[in-house]
Amino acid sequence: MKTRAAVVYEHNQPVVVEELELDEPRANEVLLRTAASGVCHSDLSVVTGTIYYDAAVALGHEGAGVIEHVGDSVTDFHPGDHVVLSFVSYCGSCRMCQMGRVCLCESYNVPRGLQLDGTYRLHNSSGDGILQMARIATMSEYMVVPQQNLVKIGAHYSLEKAALVGCGVTTGVGAVLNTAKVEPGSSVAVIGTGGVGLNAIQGAVFVEAEPIIAVDIAEKKLNFAKRFGATDVVNAAENDPVEAVHELTDGLGVDYAFEVIGNPKTIVQAYDMVRAAGTAVIVGIAHHQAEFSIPAQQFVASEKRLIGSFYGSCQPRVDMPKLLRFYEDGILKLDELITRQYRLEQINEAFAAMEAGENARGVIVFD
DSSP states (O other): OEEEEEEEESSTSSOOEEEEEEEOOOOTEEEEEEEEEEEEEHHHHHHHHHSSSSSEEEEOOOOEEEEEEETTOOOOOTOOEEEEOOOOOSOOOOOOHHHHHHGGOEEEEEEETTTSSSSOOOOTTTOOOEGGGGGTTTBBEEEEEEGEEEEEEOOTHHHHHOOOOOOOOHHHHIIIIIIIIITOOOOOOEESSSHHHHHHHHHHHHHOSEEEEESSSSSHHHHHHHHTTOOOEETTTTTTTTHHHHHHHHTEEEEEEEESSSHHHHHEEEEHHHHEEEEEEEEEOOTTOOOOOOOOOHHHHTTOOEOOGGGGOOHHHHHHHHHHHHTTTTSSSGGGGGEEEEEEGGHHHHHHHHHHHHEEEEEEOOO
């Protein structure tokens, strides 16, 4: 069948929207009709090569849709089911999965962008295979994906809103609740207030952190942060962010700092912002060749912790439905995250708006 998708053929060049050939689902796979796909900075990182794919790749890793058809051996999902896409495939039985660390599943040693059997499902008009970002490629009208990447949700949820828990909400809130396990009353700084950073702020609000300090260089993004619960904001283009955070915490630093940019400089700033015995949590995805350094002796003497958080240390089939229930109960803001809708052919415009800090979250909607 045919599907239109957003494809990266060359790094740092405009994304191409074109019609591709989509194969039928094989064993343990499903065919989905996409309803919505969030426009996330990780998608842009594929365009720039920060997240590196070594061939043409169809974009998108934050989405929701409706199952159209299932392949052999699929028993838990059926046509008509509403689902959110997880951008990790996990087996449920390896050591990491048994420990509840499913995002670190050890079972699938398959090249990035291919299906679990090591083959393509998308091909262009020249017959070339097209990789799928995170094996899903939500910026496509239809997807064939492994059933391991699906999270079933109630049909009463808006798929446009539900798409957001596929990455940004789960990654940000999960970094606070699951990875760091922030205690009530803790002081928190969030560096980078894009879609994921705003959800880290939401997580800090949820656990009743105080203060919650948002750090960014774009005034509009700092205004978004206030709406989502930041008690204080620091414009890092006008102030030294480390000094400003220390001033706001009586010179001590915060208990927890979340870096949600993926930049070596801001990673070190997060480390410098936390107090003795505090925790810096690195959420942003840096360039695959980037490195950073911190003073080795001070690291020991201060007993600071520096930890990574991938996908909010989540268990998708547990956490995503729970987050949607929080939304239903008025605890979690999803409607306010979506500041603009786009059509698929506007993807380059959506990326430009994201880079300019114009949106909390842009969302591509499909018919």
